[in-house]
Amino acid sequence: MHRRTVVQRGAWAVLLWPFLFTKCIPLDCQDCPSISQEKLLDRVIQHAELIYRVSEESCTLFEEMFVPFPLRLQRNQAGYACITKALPIPSSKSEIQQISDQWLLQSVLLLVQSWIEPLVYLQTTLDRYDDAPELLLNKTKWLSGKLLSLEQGVLVLITKVLNEGMVSTSYTEQAIFQYDMQLDMLESIIKDYTLFNCFKKDAHKIETFLKLLKCRQTDKYNCA
């Protein structure tokens, strides 16, 4: 599957190849070939939708495979809050309506960047389980690869939308992810389950934010 991931990454790199130019070429370049903002936004949204769908499937797979029945409904077990809880991200529509486009994009970027490491961790923990299905492993790997592509896309989008320079990635320092490998099996399962759920939620957030952004970009006055 490593090859497949490489292929997918390559495909996305091909799709987002103009981003390379934007990184290498000064931003005030007038004649650079570039993708239009709308198309870029569409592609980013498609990315986010796909990531959400796959994360939902992975979470369901994990739940069916490893999580005992009594624990299934309790998504947020004590002690295992979502890692992105601390991030300053709007969580209601009214809140979102009040923030600006830039902040919306920044929120998206924060979310994306904060999940890169945990996904890598998830891949390693899944290898520890004896009978982890191949499908689950593949999906997890695919997710971490796609997330990287999404990050790149959002970065370019920020540059385009906001006409700003590269956004610093200082926020990633705040995302503290606890690597705790001394957990027993049940705790590990619960932790991983929480991770899957949180990631699914955040993926949905990303997708929604981007769609709201799209409405704002196209039709500023009619968007709610």
Added chain:
Amino acid sequence: MRVRAPRGLTFCVCLSMQCLGPPGKPTLTNCRSPEKETFTCWWKPGPDGGLPTTYALYYLKDNSETVYECPDYHTAGRNSCFFNKNETSVWVNYNITVVATNKMGRTFSDPVDVDVAYIVQPHTPENVTVNVMEDEGWPFLRVSWESPHKADIRSGWITLVYELRSKMEGEEEWEEHFPGQQKTFNIFSVRSGSSYLVQVRCRPDHGFWSEWSPTTKTKVPKFFLGRSLWILILVFSILVVLILAWIIYMNCHSLKHSILPPVPGPKIKGFDHQRLKNGSYKDGLGALMIPEYPPSSSSNDDDLLVEYLEVFVTGEQDISMEEGKEIQDHYCKSESSTCDSDSGHGSCDSHTLLIDKCKETSKDELNSNCEDASEIIELEISQNNQDEKTLSYDGRPDTCNGRVKTWPSVFTPLPQYTLSAIPQKSSLEIVKQHCLSDTLFPPGSMSSNLVNQNESFGPSYWEFSLNSKQLPQIHSQSSKHLQAYSDINISKKDNEITTLFKSTQYVEVKNVNNKDMVLLQPVESGSQSHAEGCPHVHQGKDYSKVKGVNSDKMLLLESGVNVMGQETATCFCDKSETNAMKESGYMSSANVWKHKHPPMQTVLPVQEEQKPFAANGYVDTATMFSVPM
């Protein structure tokens, strides 16, 4: 804060037949959000314990310790809690508990975790309209609807997918369609004249299906076939009519015949009325007649002296007709040429079928050809002029094509050769010529007739036009007579010169050329030496008598010569006539040649003037030679 409510029943105090106690445990049935902006939770109260009970809902947000109470108990109806926009946070985990309280106590329900993002169930789509539209004469339904009015699709807050189902009125099963995120859909498989029911529902990309919209009913009017269909039918029927008419026209005659058969008229098979009218049946009718015998040549001055002996050597009998069309042609030509009025050719008319076939060829043409032909070998039997018994060859057209014609004995035996005036002698033996011919020697039918070697006849020689095959092998070892025998049973033997030649003609093998032809030459030396006309005849064994034709189509010759009139044979060694006959005749051995011989060309420079005949010419024959047929 969790308070364990004591079981109500245990503290039930029965008063006036009523059990009073703490309320029963309520249960949260479900929480739903129609647009992901607000949500409502409903609970089901337990037994109230006989006392007025109040219910309160408390929730915790995202594992924080702050307990909130439901802001709105009334909007959504009884036993519900409505969370408005300000209080709804998406992607936040709500821990909700319902508490039932009465005088006797409290009862808590089981907590439920709620994330607004996952409990979205939109309202049903609105304004479902169905229109009947026409597509080139065929009707179809166009269904259109709107999203539930509260769902904010425009901004992208919610993405809805739709599902549509339809059925004909009276049917039991619905037919489902998935328009996706569209708001219109076309149903094409529609029957005209029937009513259809349509319903639509929707669902967010992660959530619950809405309820089905109220049924929309439409009636499809009865289309009495679209206009385009009528045009198609018309064109097709016109085509069919045209094809039928054409077929009838093509088979007009046969149809007429089958329906009205024509009246047959009288007719004789093989009889052509027209020709009869034209008077060209003279010859044809003549063919029907039995030729007189002896031939009219007997009425010639030279009575039975036939001037020319034409020996025809043809190919195989079965393929005789075709093979060597030339053979036939030659036959024909010679045949026609033989039918001269003045050389006893009256008998030629009736001869063989071959002849009949040749009737059609114009004699003139043949004659003209004959006269010019020089390569044609002719069998010429010329009488030795010395005794005036020679058969002089006067270049008759018949002989110009000179073939050794042999006629099967089945046919009326008549000499097929034209003979020039031959001084007829009573002493002349009947010269019978056996012409070696496949066709003419049906097995067993060969009658070995003796050919009179007739020294009495002048040197005569004949030229053979050999064509393939059946030529007797020339055996060059010993000089033997090759005597052409006419296979003609001459019943009448008065003079018996019905055919041919009086003197024995001998040729000898000169060589065999590359065309598988044996070149014969008249044995001049011998003949010369016997200039006085004493051919060496009958020296030793003489295999010149045709015994017959065996089944292999071999010409069987036997030794011994049934020479008749030997004594009368005279030597006609006319040197002068031996000029060009060196190559005159040749016979190819049957043994040597296979069936598929190329036809032998007769390389005979035929001289028009005389065909001198080496009196002593011998054709060496094998003791037994066979002619492959």
